[in-house]
Amino acid sequence: MQFDVTILGSNAAIPAYNRHPSSQVVNYNGNLFLVDCGEGSQFRMQHLNVKRGRLDNIFISHLHGDHFFGLVPLLTSFNLNWREHPLNIYGPPGLKEIIDVHFKYANTVLKYDINFHPIEADAPRVIYEDNHITVETIILTHRLPTTGFLFREKPAPRKILSEKIEQYSIPYQVISDIKNGADFTTADGNVVPNVELTCDPAAPRSYAYCSDTIYTDSFTEQIKGISTLYHEATFVHEHAERAAETFHTTSTQAAKVAEAAGAGKLLIGHFSARYENLSTLHVEAKAVFPNTHLAVEGSVFEI
Numbered sequence: 594m595q596f597d598v599t600i601l602g603s604n605a606a607i608p609a610y611n612r613h614p615s616s617q618v619v620n621y622n623g624n625l626f627l628v629d630c631g632e633g634s635q636f637r638m639q640h641l642n643v644k645r646g647r648l649d650n651i652f653i654s655h656l657h658g659d660h661f662f663g664l665v666p667l668l669t670s671f672n673l674n675w676r677e678h679p680l681n682i683y684g685p686p687g688l689k690e691i692i693d694v695h696f697k698y699a700n701t702v703l704k705y706d707i708n709f710h711p712i713e714a715d716a717p718r719v720i721y722e723d724n725h726i727t728v729e730t731i732i733l734t735h736r737l738p739t740t741g742f743l744f745r746e747k748p749a750p751r752k753i754l755s756e757k758i759e760q761y762s763i764p765y766q767v768i769s770d771i772k773n774g775a776d777f778t779t780a781d782g783n784v785v786p787n788v789e790l791t792c793d794p795a796a797p798r799s800y801a802y803c804s805d806t807i808y809t810d811s812f813t814e815q816i817k818g819i820s821t822l823y824h825e826a827t828f829v830h831e832h833a834e835r836a837a838e839t840f841h842t843t844s845t846q847a848a849k850v851a852e853a854a855g856a857g858k859l860l861i862g863h864f865s866a867r868y869e870n871l872s873t874l875h876v877e878a879k880a881v882f883p884n885t886h887l888a889v890e891g892s893v894f895e896i
């Protein structure tokens with residue numbers, strides 16, 4: 594199954610040096626999930642050929658403008674492009690009012706339904722589930738109520754060994770039961786235990802989006818063993834004091850979170866506009882957590 598993330602915007606607060614406010618698209622097997630929608634996100638979606646018709650779920654972390662000022666324009670374009678299928682938006686309670694007031698004064702009735710799911714930033718909750726994945730909130734510590742999002746793949750069924758199907762003439766009808774752990778009884782009454790017929794499936798993959806937040810270990814337990822962690826790294830470590838004042842994180846601190854969580858890979862983003870060159874942020878993070886990547890516009894990361 595395809596499971597990756599495309600970065601649409603990587604900057605904090607204001608656009609600078611061809612970097613744009615926060616936004617990214619998680620693709621799970623062709624289903625697209627938009628995580629934050631900073632100003633101009635739809636331009637990057639067009640530029641990067643993101644198939645907007647496959648986008649049915651949008652997650653907004655908090656109500657600072659660099660994380661959602663691109664949302665109403667995107668909703669408007671959906672309307673002008675004759676979208677008819679419903680759209681789910683998950684975000685802070687005030688977001689619905691912000692959306693509604695735009696369409697109220699534009700005298701616009703959308704051709705599609707928006708199902709708004711308010712997120713309370715008080716405790717982690719599963720807010721989305723389908724046959725393959727769940728999405729749960731991560732409680733972050735910032736100047737406004739803020740949540741991250743944790744995409745978890747559900748455990749896959751066990752893998753049946755093809756040579757065993759042949760060896761025991763296993764009929765097609767019982768294969769699904771065996772994948773779910775059942776033993777097999779042969780025609781002459783011998784019971785073949787499941788462990789002989791199957792092997793472990795690939796470990797479930799997971800992706801956590803943590804932005805914006807002060808440096809904290811408050812959610813480390815929740816993301817333990819995460820495959821890929823996106824963590825904001827607004828400042829270089831020299832500016833740690835400024836990071837704490839503004840409830841943001843430095844590159845070194847982001848790497849420490851990844852290390853403590855035992856992450857497979859770290860993506861850093863939400864860079865301050867004060868840095869034209871990102872190499873110090875990258876070098877600092879890699880010194881603590883070597884498998885760190887800059888989550889810049891247009892990059893795609895396998896989870």
Ligand SMILES: [Zn+2]
Nearest residue numbers: 606657659805
């Ligand atoms: Zn921000």
Ligand SMILES: [Zn+2]
Nearest residue numbers: 655657735805
């Ligand atoms: Zn913020």
